[in-house]
Amino acid sequence: MPGRARILLWSAVIALLILLPPVAEALKQTFYIDLLRRVMIFAIAAASLNLILGYGGMISFGHAAYLGIGAYAVGILAFHGVDSGWMQWGTAIAASAVVAAVIGAVSIRTSGIYFIMITLAFTQMLYYLGMSLEVYGRDDGMRIKTHSQFWGLIDLADPVSFYYLVLALMLASLYLVHRLANSRFGMVLRAAKSNEARSRAIGFSPYLYRLAAFVIAGALCGLAGALLANHTAYISPDFMHWTRSGEIMFMVILGGIATTAGPLFGAFTLLVLETLLAGWTEHWQVYLGPLLILSVIFFRRGLAGILPGARDA
Amino acid sequence: MSGALLEARGLRKSFGALRASDGIDFDVLEGETHAVIGPNGAGKTTFISQLSGDLRPDAGSIRFSGEDVTALRAPARSRMGFARSFQITSIYREFTALENVALAVQAHAGHSFRFWKPARSERALRDPARAILDEVGLGARAEVIAANLAHGEQRQLEVAMALATKPRLLLLDEPVAGMGNDETQRMVTFLASLKGRQTIILVEHDMDAVFSLADRISVLVYGRIIATGSPQEIRVNAEVRRAYLGEDA
Numbered sequence: 001m002p003g004r005a006r007i008l009l010w011s012a013v014i015a016l017l018i019l020l021p022p023v024a025e026a027l028k029q030t031f032y033i034d035l036l037r038r039v040m041i042f043a044i045a046a047a048s049l050n051l052i053l054g055y056g057g058m059i060s061f062g063h064a065a066y067l068g069i070g071a072y073a074v075g076i077l078a079f080h081g082v083d084s085g086w087m088q089w090g091t092a093i094a095a096s097a098v099v100a101a102v103i104g105a106v107s108i109r110t111s112g113i114y115f116i117m118i119t120l121a122f123t124q125m126l127y128y129l130g131m132s133l134e135v136y137g138r139d140d141g142m143r144i145k146t147h148s149q150f151w152g153l154i155d156l157a158d159p160v161s162f163y164y165l166v167l168a169l170m171l172a173s174l175y176l177v178h179r180l181a182n183s184r185f186g187m188v189l190r191a192a193k194s195n196e197a198r199s200r201a202i203g204f205s206p207y208l209y210r211l212a213a214f215v216i217a218g219a220l221c222g223l224a225g226a227l228l229a230n231h232t233a234y235i236s237p238d239f240m241h242w243t244r245s246g247e248i249m250f251m252v253i254l255g256g257i258a259t260t261a262g263p264l265f266g267a268f269t270l271l272v273l274e275t276l277l278a279g280w281t282e283h284w285q286v287y288l289g290p291l292l293i294l295s296v297i298f299f300r301r302g303l304a305g306i307l308p309g310a311r312d313a
Numbered sequence: 314m315s316g317a318l319l320e321a322r323g324l325r326k327s328f329g330a331l332r333a334s335d336g337i338d339f340d341v342l343e344g345e346t347h348a349v350i351g352p353n354g355a356g357k358t359t360f361i362s363q364l365s366g367d368l369r370p371d372a373g374s375i376r377f378s379g380e381d382v383t384a385l386r387a388p389a390r391s392r393m394g395f396a397r398s399f400q401i402t403s404i405y406r407e408f409t410a411l412e413n414v415a416l417a418v419q420a421h422a423g424h425s426f427r428f429w430k431p432a433r434s435e436r437a438l439r440d441p442a443r444a445i446l447d448e449v450g451l452g453a454r455a456e457v458i459a460a461n462l463a464h465g466e467q468r469q470l471e472v473a474m475a476l477a478t479k480p481r482l483l484l485l486d487e488p489v490a491g492m493g494n495d496e497t498q499r500m501v502t503f504l505a506s507l508k509g510r511q512t513i514i515l516v517e518h519d520m521d522a523v524f525s526l527a528d529r530i531s532v533l534v535y536g537r538i539i540a541t542g543s544p545q546e547i548r549v550n551a552e553v554r555r556a557y558l559g560e561d562a
């Protein structure tokens with residue numbers, strides 16, 4: 001039952017995103033293609049976090065781990081001469097899923113502040129692992145010389161082709177999370193978030209469902225990591241820094257928790273704001289913090305909450 | 314006699330030095346409504362929580378339909394046929410009444426690793442849920458967000474969720490607590506309509522409700538059951554009058 005407002009909103013969003021590259025090229029502002037591609041990659045990461053944080057109530061403060069694993073999978077394989085995108089991205093997704101399964105298996109047994117701390121601790125471990133990998137550039141990171149290759153089907157070195165691939169993957173990701181959240185599986189997650197005692201009393205054991213959600217979210221964020229590595233042609237431990245986890249979390253909250261469109265709005269607003277402020281003053285971070293806090297106070301339900309058509313359940 | 318559906322033996326549960334359950338032996342017969350009464354802090358909720366699997370007893374055993382279920386947690390006991398309502402209303406506040414009950418139906422409709430089809434439009438979940446809402450008298454309120462229901466309606470909804478799991482044993486912890494007269498009357502009438510086809514353990518302070526619904530009554534004081542009997546027997550039991558009913562009279 002998609003209401004008219006929702007159809008209108010999504011048509012507008014998709015049309016704008018499709019039209020952006022030709023318009024930017026005509027105006028010789030190709031920088032925006034780059035910016036929006038980055039926005040959409042982070043929207044995938046934020047959508048994956050939204051599944052466990054927004055719908056599942058699991059406050060994972062370590063989601064950048066999967067961004068890092070996905071990016072390193074691409075970078076490391078490329079370093080060793082494996083250019084196949086199928087291999088690279090497949091590895092990125094699988095490795096992220098496996099790590100998410102391990103982190104999830106440990107952390108989901110806890111809740112509240114413990115859950116936050118454990119997910120943070122695991123990600124810090126991975127961050128320091130990245131810092132210590134001599135061959136792969138330690139804290140400097142390393143360049144990736146060739147983009148992922150897909151049998152010549154698509155050339156990621158072409159910024160516009162890559163842009164449209166990211167657009168397609170982002171829309172698919174948002175739709176995937178939307179379907180998951182409204183399936184029986186998603187209802188179990190949301191119910192356990194709403195009232196765990198009630199869930200257990202009617203016969204749900206939330207653990208395995210939460211773990212499955214955690215793994216799916218990790219895998220999806222791993223894909224975002226693989227895209228990010230191609231986007232920057234570069235990997236570094238900074239991808240896994242805790243501030244990065246915080247940023248993704250902020251995108252989810254700012255955009256509107258447990259909404260389909262929220263992660264895209266959140267990623268867009270945060271990254272565009274960052275870019276604007278950075279162009280204005282070098283102390284942009286000083287302004288960004290308070291702005292974000294105000295926006296959260298002002299838009300209690302996130303940006304999706306103020307746009308008719310985006311406030312889906 | 315069809316025998317006991319549930320048998321609790323020697324249940325003990327302490328919170329620090331406080332013995333909330335101090336060796337409770339308790340039976341429920343198939344089909345009966347067995348009320349548990351007792352003063353505030355007597356340990357009624359603690360007792361119910363051990364039956365439902367929310368609390369682990371320090372000692373003692375619980376048999377359900379002949380099987381030892383002492384080690385099972387709440388979800389497993391629910392799947393065996395236990396269902397409970399909580400003293401403090403426990404529902405999914407941000408979901409509609411229908412979604413609340415549909416979730417209870419879903420919990421007993423096989424595993425939920427179904428990732429694609431929208432659950433809210435599944436007839437297999439909605440239809441039974443709607444039927445139960447109609448049965449408890451909430452049919453007209455199906456699409457209302459649970460948090461926006463009146464207090465009495467929320468308590469009805471919780472009972473509806475419990476019933477949606479098709480329980481063999483219904484544990485009700487003060488189902489009419491905080492209700493007005495009309496609401497109480499409606500709930501009592503509804504519970505009376507379940508009599509015979511539903512086995513119930515009823516914890517309740519409202520003595521009119523207890524004496525009109527119970528087949529048997531057990532009196533719990535300081536973690537011990539001091540008497541069990543028919544409503545008539547309990548009404549005239551001297552020890553009970555002294556320990557408990559006397560306070561009301």
Ligand SMILES: Nc1ncnc2c1ncn2[C@@H]1O[C@H](COP(=O)(O)OP(=O)(O)OP(=O)(O)O)[C@@H](O)[C@H]1O
Nearest residue numbers: 328331333351352353354355356357358359360400
């Ligand atoms: N989790 C707990 N930790 C510590 N003490 C507890 C806990 N739960 C219950 N108690 C104590 O155990 C005693 C029995 O509590 P319980 O809630 O079972 O009583 P009750 O008979 O249900 O009372 P009421 O009629 O007020 O609902 C009380 O003194 C209570 O304070």
Ligand SMILES: [Mg+2]
Nearest residue numbers: 357358359400
């Ligand atoms: Mg109580």
